[in-house]
Structure formats: structure tokens, C-alpha cells
Amino acid sequence: MQMIYFLLLVFLFFVLHPIAAASSPAHKPGCPGRCGNVTIPYPFGVGSGCSLGSSFNISCNTSTTPPKPYIYIGASYLYASLTDLSQSWKTTRVFPCSYAFIMVKGSQINSLYSYDYSILNQNSTAIIHYDHVVRLDWRLGDQNCSQTPRNSSFACQPNAQCVDFGANVGGYICKCSKGYQGNPYLNSSCRDIDECANSSLNPCVVNSKCINTYGSANCSCNKGYYGDGMKNGKGCTMLPPSNIAKFVVIGLASALGLLLLLLFCFWLHKVFEKKRNKNRKEKFFKHLASQQQTSEGAFGKTKLFTAKELEKATDHFNESRICGRGGQGIVHKGMLSDGTIVAIKRLKEVDENQVEQFINEVVILSQINHKNVVRLLGCCLATHTPQLVYEFLPNGTLFDFIHHPKIEFPLTWNMRLKIAADVAGALAYLHFASSIPIYHRDIKSTNILLDEKYIVKVSDFGISKLVQIDQTHLTTLVKGTFGYLDPEYYETSQYTEKSDVYSFGVALLELLTSQRPISLERPEVGRNLAAHFLSYMEANDLEAILDTQVSEEGAKEEVIAVARLARRCLNVKGKTRPTMKEVATELESLVISQIPEPEEATVTEAKHMMFSDIEYTWTTSDHTS
Known part of the structure; x- marks a missing residue:
């Protein structure tokens, strides 16, 4: 069968919101965005790698003034000169043609994309120099959104949603999700719309504050007003003067009550901590007293330091003073008020067994006086965890x-x-x-x-x-x-x-x-x-x-x-x-x-x-x- 080539000049005038928005690039980065006066939005493209596939390739004829775009229509080798590109299935539109073309109805393009061309005279295979009406529709694949696998071939990009091409026809198209605008086929092109900055999109009423969010916006009524702040909701209504005073009193009373509760909890914590320290001291002294039966004068050799003394000695247990870490606790280097350099072992959260070990070490070291045994200088019981004070040994273990x-x-x-x-x-x-x-x-x-x-x-x-x-x-x-x-x-x-x-x-x-x-x-x-x-x-x-x-x-x-x-x-x-x-x-x-x-x-x-x-x-x- 002899191949026949025809030129089709199609005059289209579409608003390109299904594909691109004015604030986002409609074409693929690095590719031409226009041919003459015609915008070329992705998935269409001029040049290699600039379209979603060969079926979307646009040829730009620069020999005319201005340059004109042409599209290749697969099975019939039909080229069409276009003044703009878009989808027409959402709103059925027809356009006049000034040149003849071969009608191809429902042809499948490279197994992914379909084009549907309708013409007034369905019986003609070739019509020359007559004005006819053409509708250019396109879709992705032959499966609807629920059937299309979400893999690398899926065309809809982030913040875009899939839309079925038609009830009785396979395939799908993409559009930016609600609250986003851009080209749904380009990665990161669908961007959040700042509804608050656009008076026509701002959902909030007067006397409210608009807060933009991803894909939407939130409204909150100004002080002295109540409601949801939405134009399509309850809006914002001024509070009666008596209610304002009432809310102020309730707020102040709540804040005062919360403050009193916090103060009470703090006082209660101090009481329990004091009692716990007292019990720890009593247990220590009781155990120490039992040891004195076999070790006369053991208690007299153990100095009790205050918590403030040890905090001052270690600059409030500054991390820069840490000189060792062990299974029982952390050792800080410190300097007492008399200039003595000491090592202070601060025990971790202690259980009964660790308290026993703490007491045991104090009792034993208080009885030892040997040049090759570390010297215990004292301890502190007035803290949440016990602390031991030793002579400082600078050369480690x-x-x-x-x-x-x-x-x-x-x-x-x-x-x-x-x-x-x-x-x-x-x-x-x-x-x-x-x-x-x-x-x-x-x-x-x-x-x-x-x-x-x-x-x-x-x-x-x-x-x-x-x-x-x-x-x-x-x-x-x-x-x-x-x-x-x-x-x-x-x-x-x-x-x-x-x-x-x-x-x-x-x-x-x-x-x-x-x-x-x-x-x-x-x-x-x-x-x-x-x-x-x-x-x-x-x-x-x-x-x-x-x-x-x-x-x-x-x-x-x-x-x-x-x-x-x-x-x-x-x-x-x-x-x-x-x-x-x-x-x-x-x-x-x-x-x-x-x-x-x-x-x-x-x-x-x-x-x-x-x-x-x-x-x-x-x-x-x-x-x-």
C-alpha cells in the first residue's frame, strides 16, 4: 500500500491548566519550551529525550515565520501543524482544518498512547482541500488508574493524581492534586499554591488569619472573634463584650491554677527527696554503726561533704571535668575549697544492691591505710544518688x-x-x-x-x-x-x-x-x-x-x-x-x-x-x- 503524507493545520486555543501552570515550567528542563508562538508542554517535546515518548515528539519547522510545530501521527504517517497543544477530552471541542488528512480513529501508538481523530465524512480515506472538523485527544496507556501499576513507567509525579480517561475507554491522564499547580508529568513540578497570597483562592474571611499549608490553608479567627474563619464555613463572629471578659477571667484563673499545681508538685518533690535522703542517711549510719562493733573509729574517718561543696568543686559536674566512666557511675575531677584535687565518683540511678555496694566501699576504705590502696576522703549523701570522694590519681589505670x-x-x-x-x-x-x-x-x-x-x-x-x-x-x-x-x-x-x-x-x-x-x-x-x-x-x-x-x-x-x-x-x-x-x-x-x-x-x-x-x-x- 502506497504511503500517503498530508499536512494538517489544527488551530487550537486551550487553557493549559491540565498540563502546566504559569508559575511552573511546562516543558522538560533543558528542552525548548516553545515553537514560534506555540507553547510545547511536557509530555510533548521538541527534540530527542524531551518528550514522554516518540508518540509525543513535536517537529518545529523553523523555515516559516513564525516557526510552526508539527506532530507525527503514527499509523497513517500524518503530520499536523499545531498552534497550541492540550487535551480536549474534558471539554469536547472541534476545530476547522484547512488541509486534507487521513482519518485514523482509535489508533494505538507504541502500545502506550492512543489518539482519537474524528472527521465529518467517515467514508473518505483521503479528503483534499476541504474544511473539516478534527478533535485531538490523547491518553496514557490502555489501563485505567486502578489497573495501572505504580512503577517507574507510571507517569504521574509527586503531588499529582491519576484521572481515568473515560468511563468506557482505557487509559489515564495526570493532574496536580488540589492545592497544587504545575505540570503533573514533570518531577517536582506540582508545587503548593499559596492560597493566602491569592485573594481569589484565599478561603478565609475578614477578621481571620490565613495560614498556608501544603495543598491547603487554615484559618483562625482574630482575637475577639470566634468561628472557623472559613468563607464556606462558619466564618468569624465577634464575641459579645461580656463573653470576652468571661474568657479572660477563665484564662487567668486557669493559668493561676496551673501555676499553683506546679508549685505544689515541686514542693511535694522536695519533701519526698528530703525524706529519701534522710532514709538513705539513716540506712548508711545504721549499717556503719553495725560495722563499728568490729572496726572502732571507722565512722570518724569518713567525712561527709555537702552537695554544694561537690557542685562547686566540679563546676556543677561539668562534662569537661569527666575523667572516667564505669559500670557504677561517672568520675569527675574536682578541686575542694582548700585546693585539694579530688576524684568524685557520682553513682548512677541506684537500686538496693548498688546502695549496699556504696556502703560497703565506704566501710572498707575507711579502715584501710596503705600506700598502695586508693584513699577515700569522704562521701556525700545529700543528693539523689550517693557520691564518693577519692584522692585524685592523674595517670589513669x-x-x-x-x-x-x-x-x-x-x-x-x-x-x-x-x-x-x-x-x-x-x-x-x-x-x-x-x-x-x-x-x-x-x-x-x-x-x-x-x-x-x-x-x-x-x-x-x-x-x-x-x-x-x-x-x-x-x-x-x-x-x-x-x-x-x-x-x-x-x-x-x-x-x-x-x-x-x-x-x-x-x-x-x-x-x-x-x-x-x-x-x-x-x-x-x-x-x-x-x-x-x-x-x-x-x-x-x-x-x-x-x-x-x-x-x-x-x-x-x-x-x-x-x-x-x-x-x-x-x-x-x-x-x-x-x-x-x-x-x-x-x-x-x-x-x-x-x-x-x-x-x-x-x-x-x-x-x-x-x-x-x-x-x-x-x-x-x-x-x-
């Missing part, structure tokens, strides 16, 4: 010193040995020299602090226990820190002085290896440092697990002696472990016997200190205490 070493101040072998000896001496004091024996129950590197001269101080006595001289063990709920916990205590719930020995043995391993007690970075069988270390001892490969600084600086006899002592402390059976007094004695003797390395010693001569030259003999029996 042994844990940080080992596992986050400072390049400018490394932890030398001599320092490690001295730290171990001092901690052992403090524990030996607690077990044997204190007026009442004390089991610490939570020895670990984070509870060993360092002062300005790097002298160690054992801290955190919250779960420590006072024991009678003839008492061999405590039966308690298992408490402590995994990695340091005595396996025998874990199985039997019986805590003995040898349980502290086991925990100290783990801390000793940290000093030797600089490794953490529990580490997921090690193989599963070696995640526990105690088991990991003992496996190297059994394999005669001690050097492989030691910290480089220990193996390079320490005399081999000293390091091996400390390693063997650590192994004895880690014996599974508590009875085969040494006492803390024996441990302290051995370590102190090593500290005393240290001989400084001669200044003239060369690197070659110092090789006798390297473990690569040592023949290991770990099978010798030294398991007894």
Missing part, C-alpha cells in the same frame, strides 16, 4: 598504661616488676595485715590506678568483703570480671583468699605479655589469656608470648621467675596456689635484687638477656605454693 602505651613514656620491665610487687603487697596487706581480713573480689588492671609518680593504688572495693579471722571462705553469688574470675569460685560459689591470687595472676600476665585477658583476635582455644599463656609455657615457647620490651629489657632469670610465679597463681586448684604474702615476698625480692646494667655493655654483650639464647626447662616441678 594500669589497663590503659599497658594496652594504650605512650611512646614518650614506655612501660619498662623495671616499672612492670615494681607495679606487680606493689599490687601484691597491697593485697597481702588486705588479707593478712588489716584489722579485719578483706577479700577484694575484683582485682583487674582497670582497678589498679597510677598516681603522678606512677605508684599504683588498688581501687574499687564495691563488692569486697570483710571476713572473720577464722573464716576460710565466703559463699556468695558469683561476681567479678570474666578473664580474671577464679574457675574454682565460678564452679563452687565459694570465694577464698586464693581467688584474689588467681585474679592477680591474670594481671601479672598482662604485665608480661601486654595482651588482654579476653580477646576475640586470638584463636578460640586461646581467647582466655590464662589458658593461652599456659599453653606457651607447656610448649617451652615463653619468648613467643612475651611483650617485646619485656624480652629485650628483662634479665632472663627475673622474667622466668615471674612467669613461673604467674603459672602457680593460675593453678586450677586454689590450695596449690601461693598466698598473696608469698607472692609479695617473691616479687619484692626480685625488685631488691635488680642490678643495673653496666654502662659499658655493648649491644653484643647484652644478647645474654635475649630469650633466643635460653634453653627452656619448663618441666621442672614448681606447682606447690
Whole structure:
């Protein structure tokens, strides 16, 4: 069949509100918006990528003055010269044609878009040089809104709604939602209409305030008026003078009542807080009094600070003063009125168990006077949560010193040995020299602090226990820190002085290896440092697990002696472990016997200190205490 081409000049004069609005761009960004005097709104477009699809492509003939747009009508290869573009299905309109064209009725365009062309003479396939009437309608797809999937091919953009093309015809078109204007086919083109700024759209009456919202507007009556403020609603009516006074009185009375209620609640809160503090103090003093039966003068050594004193010392517990955080609370650095620098531990919201630990720590520390035990200066009970005041130790914890070493101040072998000896001496004091024996129950590197001269101080006595001289063990709920916990205590719930020995043995391993007690970075069988270390001892490969600084600086006899002592402390059976007094004695003797390395010693001569030259003999029996 021979292809026939015709020109169709269609004169259209539509208001383009279904597609575009004056305040929003009707064409696709980066594409021509006009052809001559004709606006080209999207989904139509001039040029590649400027329309919704090939069926909406517009050809702009610039050889005429002014330029004229032409549209390609698919199946019949029909071009039409257009003076404007829009949809006509909403209002049925017809337009005269001055050129002949091939009539195509209901043709499907690329399976998505349909065009319907009607002509006066339905029997003609080609009509030349006669005036006829044409109607240009277009739609999207062949399914209505309820059938069209909401995927990437769905043409309606945000703030636009889908409208069925017709009751008996498939397809849909898009239009901006109520309260929005723009091109519903362009992304972010449908924009909110400011009804308040447009007198014809403003829904509010006089004597009201218009507040624009997305897609709408709200109205509120001015002071002295009542109603909804809407033109199509109740509007705004002036209040009678008596009603105004009535509402003013009601408002003032309500405000006064609310103020009195708040004041009453505040007073009630203060009363309960005062009573709670009083009960806490009474409980503390009662518990403390019971302890004085076995510890004369314990209370006299504990100073009670006021809340104002500690707030002033810490600048109202300023976050910049925080120097530590723990499971029980936050530690602030402060300065008392006499210039003493202190550490103030502010407990979190406390339950009964935490109060007991707080009292326990005060009672125990008030009885201890040892250079290697942190000194409790006092406490405060006049606050919602109790607060403890300690001497300030500026160099943090042994844990940080080992596992986050400072390049400018490394932890030398001599320092490690001295730290171990001092901690052992403090524990030996607690077990044997204190007026009442004390089991610490939570020895670990984070509870060993360092002062300005790097002298160690054992801290955190919250779960420590006072024991009678003839008492061999405590039966308690298992408490402590995994990695340091005595396996025998874990199985039997019986805590003995040898349980502290086991925990100290783990801390000793940290000093030797600089490794953490529990580490997921090690193989599963070696995640526990105690088991990991003992496996190297059994394999005669001690050097492989030691910290480089220990193996390079320490005399081999000293390091091996400390390693063997650590192994004895880690014996599974508590009875085969040494006492803390024996441990302290051995370590102190090593500290005393240290001989400084001669200044003239060369690197070659110092090789006798390297473990690569040592023949290991770990099978010798030294398991007894």
C-alpha cells in the first residue's frame, strides 16, 4: 500500500491548566519550551529525550515565520501543524482544518498512547482541500488508574493524581492534586499554591488569619472573634463584650491554677527527696554503726561533704571535668575549697544492691591505710544518688598504661616488676595485715590506678568483703570480671583468699605479655589469656608470648621467675596456689635484687638477656605454693 503524507493545520486555543501552570515550567528542563508562538508542554517535546515518548515528539519547522510545530501521527504517517497543544477530552471541542488528512480513529501508538481523530465524512480515506472538523485527544496507556501499576513507567509525579480517561475507554491522564499547580508529568513540578497570597483562592474571611499549608490553608479567627474563619464555613463572629471578659477571667484563673499545681508538685518533690535522703542517711549510719562493733573509729574517718561543696568543686559536674566512666557511675575531677584535687565518683540511678555496694566501699576504705590502696576522703549523701570522694590519681589505670602505651613514656620491665610487687603487697596487706581480713573480689588492671609518680593504688572495693579471722571462705553469688574470675569460685560459689591470687595472676600476665585477658583476635582455644599463656609455657615457647620490651629489657632469670610465679597463681586448684604474702615476698625480692646494667655493655654483650639464647626447662616441678 502506497504511503500517503498530508499536512494538517489544527488551530487550537486551550487553557493549559491540565498540563502546566504559569508559575511552573511546562516543558522538560533543558528542552525548548516553545515553537514560534506555540507553547510545547511536557509530555510533548521538541527534540530527542524531551518528550514522554516518540508518540509525543513535536517537529518545529523553523523555515516559516513564525516557526510552526508539527506532530507525527503514527499509523497513517500524518503530520499536523499545531498552534497550541492540550487535551480536549474534558471539554469536547472541534476545530476547522484547512488541509486534507487521513482519518485514523482509535489508533494505538507504541502500545502506550492512543489518539482519537474524528472527521465529518467517515467514508473518505483521503479528503483534499476541504474544511473539516478534527478533535485531538490523547491518553496514557490502555489501563485505567486502578489497573495501572505504580512503577517507574507510571507517569504521574509527586503531588499529582491519576484521572481515568473515560468511563468506557482505557487509559489515564495526570493532574496536580488540589492545592497544587504545575505540570503533573514533570518531577517536582506540582508545587503548593499559596492560597493566602491569592485573594481569589484565599478561603478565609475578614477578621481571620490565613495560614498556608501544603495543598491547603487554615484559618483562625482574630482575637475577639470566634468561628472557623472559613468563607464556606462558619466564618468569624465577634464575641459579645461580656463573653470576652468571661474568657479572660477563665484564662487567668486557669493559668493561676496551673501555676499553683506546679508549685505544689515541686514542693511535694522536695519533701519526698528530703525524706529519701534522710532514709538513705539513716540506712548508711545504721549499717556503719553495725560495722563499728568490729572496726572502732571507722565512722570518724569518713567525712561527709555537702552537695554544694561537690557542685562547686566540679563546676556543677561539668562534662569537661569527666575523667572516667564505669559500670557504677561517672568520675569527675574536682578541686575542694582548700585546693585539694579530688576524684568524685557520682553513682548512677541506684537500686538496693548498688546502695549496699556504696556502703560497703565506704566501710572498707575507711579502715584501710596503705600506700598502695586508693584513699577515700569522704562521701556525700545529700543528693539523689550517693557520691564518693577519692584522692585524685592523674595517670589513669594500669589497663590503659599497658594496652594504650605512650611512646614518650614506655612501660619498662623495671616499672612492670615494681607495679606487680606493689599490687601484691597491697593485697597481702588486705588479707593478712588489716584489722579485719578483706577479700577484694575484683582485682583487674582497670582497678589498679597510677598516681603522678606512677605508684599504683588498688581501687574499687564495691563488692569486697570483710571476713572473720577464722573464716576460710565466703559463699556468695558469683561476681567479678570474666578473664580474671577464679574457675574454682565460678564452679563452687565459694570465694577464698586464693581467688584474689588467681585474679592477680591474670594481671601479672598482662604485665608480661601486654595482651588482654579476653580477646576475640586470638584463636578460640586461646581467647582466655590464662589458658593461652599456659599453653606457651607447656610448649617451652615463653619468648613467643612475651611483650617485646619485656624480652629485650628483662634479665632472663627475673622474667622466668615471674612467669613461673604467674603459672602457680593460675593453678586450677586454689590450695596449690601461693598466698598473696608469698607472692609479695617473691616479687619484692626480685625488685631488691635488680642490678643495673653496666654502662659499658655493648649491644653484643647484652644478647645474654635475649630469650633466643635460653634453653627452656619448663618441666621442672614448681606447682606447690
